[in-house]
Amino acid sequence: MSDITIVPMANKAFGATATGMDLKNLGDDEFSELHAAFLNHGFLLFPDQHLDEESSIAFGKRFGDLEFGGAPMANQKKHEDGSFGKIYDLQSQLMRTNVGNETWHTDSTYKPIASRVAMLSAVVVPEEGGQTELADLRSGYEALDDATKELIAGLSAFHSTNFSQANDLGDFPDTNGDGLYGEVYHGEAYLRPLVKIHPETGKPNLFVGRHAFGVPGLSREESRKLIRSLIEHVVGDDSRVYSHDWVVGDTLLWDNRRALHRARPYDYSKPRYLIGTRVAGDPASELAYYPEDPEAEAGRKALTEELRVLRDETKDQMYGATTASF
Numbered sequence: 001m002s003d004i005t006i007v008p009m010a011n012k013a014f015g016a017t018a019t020g021m022d023l024k025n026l027g028d029d030e031f032s033e034l035h036a037a038f039l040n041h042g043f044l045l046f047p048d049q050h051l052d053e054e055s056s057i058a059f060g061k062r063f064g065d066l067e068f069g070g071a072p073m074a075n076q077k078k079h080e081d082g083s084f085g086k087i088y089d090l091q092s093q094l095m096r097t098n099v100g101n102e103t104w105h106t107d108s109t110y111k112p113i114a115s116r117v118a119m120l121s122a123v124v125v126p127e128e129g130g131q132t133e134l135a136d137l138r139s140g141y142e143a144l145d146d147a148t149k150e151l152i153a154g155l156s157a158f159h160s161t162n163f164s165q166a167n168d169l170g171d172f173p174d175t176n177g178d179g180l181y182g183e184v185y186h187g188e189a190y191l192r193p194l195v196k197i198h199p200e201t202g203k204p205n206l207f208v209g210r211h212a213f214g215v216p217g218l219s220r221e222e223s224r225k226l227i228r229s230l231i232e233h234v235v236g237d238d239s240r241v242y243s244h245d246w247v248v249g250d251t252l253l254w255d256n257r258r259a260l261h262r263a264r265p266y267d268y269s270k271p272r273y274l275i276g277t278r279v280a281g282d283p284a285s286e287l288a289y290y291p292e293d294p295e296a297e298a299g300r301k302a303l304t305e306e307l308r309v310l311r312d313e314t315k316d317q318m319y320g321a322t323t324a325s326f
């Protein structure tokens with residue numbers, strides 16, 4: 001018998017707090033218990049764990065291959081020696097990307113393989129704001145009326161960060177950017193069903209967020225309206241939304257195949273540093289296609305056309321439809 005206690009979040013359709021274990025030193029039976037609770041609840045909060053980069057990577061690897069591990073999710077550059085540089089300007093591409101993530105999304109749906117699990121561990125947090133919020137796409141799907149379930153069965157949407165940055169912020173990053181930005185703003189769009197059958201629980205959930213656009217078979221207007229209404233439906237009920245006020249030492253782990261999330265604003269002149277680890281999806285259930293596959297052409301075409309329209313529509317928004325400087 002382990003000492004693990006799992007307490008569901010009060011008045012919420014999903015999520016639980018897990019205590020009574022040390023994530024840095026976790027037995028196989030304890031991991032199995034946590035993994036089952038993770039699948040059941042959709043996200044787990046682990047207070048007072050104080051994971052560092054290595055322990056964040058080690059815990060993440062127990063769920064599968066990593067997309068990345070132990071990465072600084074911060075508003076300042078982290079140097080090799082562990083020190084931090086000056087706080088990034090709000091106009092930098094990194095901060096534009098961070099601000100973009102203040103809109104509901106699931107991670108890496110804009111890549112060939114969408115993510116399985118996201119994990120954040122709090123090291124430096126602002127006194128106010130900067131929460132991470134989660135929303136439950138499973139109970140959101142269950143609460144849809146039958147006509148909507150029928151309407152969306154068989155429909156898909158393209159997913160792209162070039163789209164979401166343009167649509168949410170009027171930000172048109174360079175698709176040939178270096179390093180991270182080349183991986184994120186790459187000019188591809190990946191087609192994914194609006195209803196996802198969860199590969200480990202077999203349960204259906206909605207699968208839409210800020211990166212989704214261009215439902216094939218619908219007009220642009222119908223598509224925008226449908227995607228917006230589905231997201232608003234999910235987040236429009238308090239029981240489906242959890243807002244986490246970070247405390248140093250917390251680790252938050254969520255199922256990217258079932259939960260939406262977003263960051264909340266804070267005073268960007270103050271430091272914020274969380275350690276991020278992301279587990280890759282299973283190609284059997286999270287692979288759309290690769291850029292070299294013939295299907296990718298339709299995504300690039302849909303994105304090019306969408307961005308052409310958005311350049312005009314968003315020119316008065318926050319970043320003014322300009323190309324970011326790095």
Ligand SMILES: [Fe+2]
Nearest residue numbers: 101106107261
């Ligand atoms: Fe995210």
